[in-house]
Structure formats: C-alpha cells, structure tokens
Amino acid sequence: MAARNTARKRAFQILFEGDQRGADVLTVLADWIRLSRDDTRQPPVSEYTMQLVEGYAEQARRIDELIAQYSVGWTLDRMPVVDRNILRLGAYELIWVDETPDAVVLDEMVQLAKEFSTDESPAFVNGLLGRLKELKPSLRRA
Numbered sequence: 724m725a726a727r728n729t730a731r732k733r734a735f736q737i738l739f740e741g742d743q744r745g746a747d748v749l750t751v752l753a754d755w756i757r758l759s760r761d762d763t764r765q766p767p768v769s770e771y772t773m774q775l776v777e778g779y780a781e782q783a784r785r786i787d788e789l790i791a792q793y794s795v796g797w798t799l800d801r802m803p804v805v806d807r808n809i810l811r812l813g814a815y816e817l818i819w820v821d822e823t824p825d826a827v828v829l830d831e832m833v834q835l836a837k838e839f840s841t842d843e844s845p846a847f848v849n850g851l852l853g854r855l856k857e858l859k860p861s862l863r864r865a
Contacts, residue, residue: 726769726771727771727823727831728831728834729766729769730769730771730772730775731771731772731775731812731816731831731835732835733755733766733768733769733772734771734772734775734776734779734812735808735809735812735835735839737751737752737755737772737776738776738779738808738811738812739804739805739808742804742807742808743804747780748776748779748780748783749776749777749780752768752772752773752776752777755768756768756773774820775812775815775816775820778815778816778819778820779811779812779815782815782818782819783811786811786814786815786818787799787811789814789818789855789862790802790807790810790811790814790851793851793854793855793858794810794851797847803840803841803844805836805839805840805844806836806840806844806847806848809832809835809836809839809840809844809848810832810848810851810852812832812835813828813829813831813832813848813852814852814855816828817829817852817855817856817859818855818859818862818863819863825856825859828852829849829852829853829856832848832849832852833845833848833849835848836848836849
C-alpha cells in the first residue's frame with residue numbers, strides 16, 4: 724500500500740500547487756506528467772494519482788460546497804491552503820472511491836496533515852472528514 728500512499732501525497736501536491744497558482748488542477752497534472760517524462764529526476768505520476776486528481780476535478784464544486792457547509796468556524800477561503808487541499812482530496816476519495824475503506828482515507832489524510840500542516844490540523848481534518856463519512860450515504864445521493 725506504499726504506492727497508494729505515495730499516489731495520495733502526489734495528488735495532494737498537485738491540488739495544492741493548483742490552488743497556490745490559481746491554475747486548473749488538470750493543467751497542473753498535465754505539467755507533472757510532462758515533466759516526469761522529460762526529466763528522469765522527477766518521479767512518475769501514477770495511475771492512481773491521475774484518478775484522484777481527475778476525480779477531484781469532476782467533483783470540485785460539490786466538494787467545496789460540502790467542506791464549506793460542514794467546517795465549523797472556517798470559511799473555505801480562510802482555511803489554510805494545505806488543510807483545504809487535504810480535505811478536498813479526502814472528501815473525493817471518501818465519498819466517490821468505493822474500493823478504499825473509509826478508515827484508510829481518514830488515516831491517510833490525517834497523516835498528510837501531520838506531515839504538511841500545523842499541530843491543530845490533524846484533528847480538524849479528522850473531524851471534518853469524520854462528519855462527511857457519517858453523512859456519506861446521503862451525500863452520494865445528492
């Protein structure tokens with residue numbers, strides 16, 4: 724499962740870069756793929772990374788609505804960029820990727836928050852994604 728862990732980390736980095744640059748995540752993904760083909764020092768972009776980024780891009784508007792609706796005390800634009808993009812990735816995988824167990828998604832996103840964000844972020848990410856997990860059946864129908 725180390726490959727999936729790496730794929731999630733790269734997908735997060737692509738979402739983060741898109742957010743920081745104000746660029747479409749699919750454009751950033753294409754840049755990463757092109758760079759990995761042209762520069763042997765760049766790691767390849769896995770199929771699962773592509774699936775995560777493309778899936779997020781398809782559901783981006785709905786995911787941002789859900790994060791904004793269920794994050795207590797934070798508007799999407801005031802949320803730390805790292806946390807916002809971890810939540811985006813986690814919400815996509817949690818709600819729309821059936822083959823990944825919910826507990827794995829939550830654990831992986833909390834680990835990303837521990838690695839890339841503040842001391843308070845893991846609890847915030849866990850709490851919000853936990854809430855989305857509880858609501859998952861109704862969210863998928865909507």
